[in-house]
Amino acid sequence: MTFGKYALIFAPVALVMPMPGSAQSGSAKMDRVVAHMQSVGTMTSTFTQTDRRGSTLSGKLLLKRPGHIRFEYQKGVPLLIVGDGKALTMVDYEVRQVQRWPIRNSPLAALLDPGQDLRRYGKLVATSTDDVISVEVRDPKRPEFGVxxxxxxxxxxxxxxxxxxxWVALDSKNNRTSIRLDNVKYNGNVPNSAFTWKDPRPVRRKS
Structure with a gap:
């Protein structure tokens, strides 16, 4: 496959319950995160992706809960990533390859499911200010899934x-990729047609 530097953002990760008491002191912060997640139906933004080497790509992001997301990269990057409510699809138009996997096996499940209660499945990460809240999702029993x-x-x-x-993704080999969002807008009209994609694979004719 040719998805190397892009795939890290979407490497599988499982939602697991943290150890008892791990987030008790931050319950008010987690409540705010849950309230935010439950209040967002749609989101649009621009994004900047930075890999471990410092290389950056940019593009546009569309999100519609539950389960729909679209990463459209900048001109000249022949890659499209779409979540249609059931599966995530990564399309490489340059080499005409398509890869799909269930949304539930992706870290984006925590973002795309407004009913996912992070009070049970997330873990707060300490920050230097109360104005910033970080929530970490990992499966300690399956480190290959990353963080x-x-x-x-x-x-x-x-x-x-x-x-x-x-968000920041870290794989089992400590390869780090970050996504920074800008120009974020919430709860506008985003049609379901925004989450379709054109299959680049050649059509096989029946003999």
Missing amino acids: ITMVFVRQAGAPGGLTLNG
């Missing part, structure tokens, strides 16, 4: 008083 950390920033007028600033 995903979502970063929320306090913002008046945003759903639940927070806005999603981005």
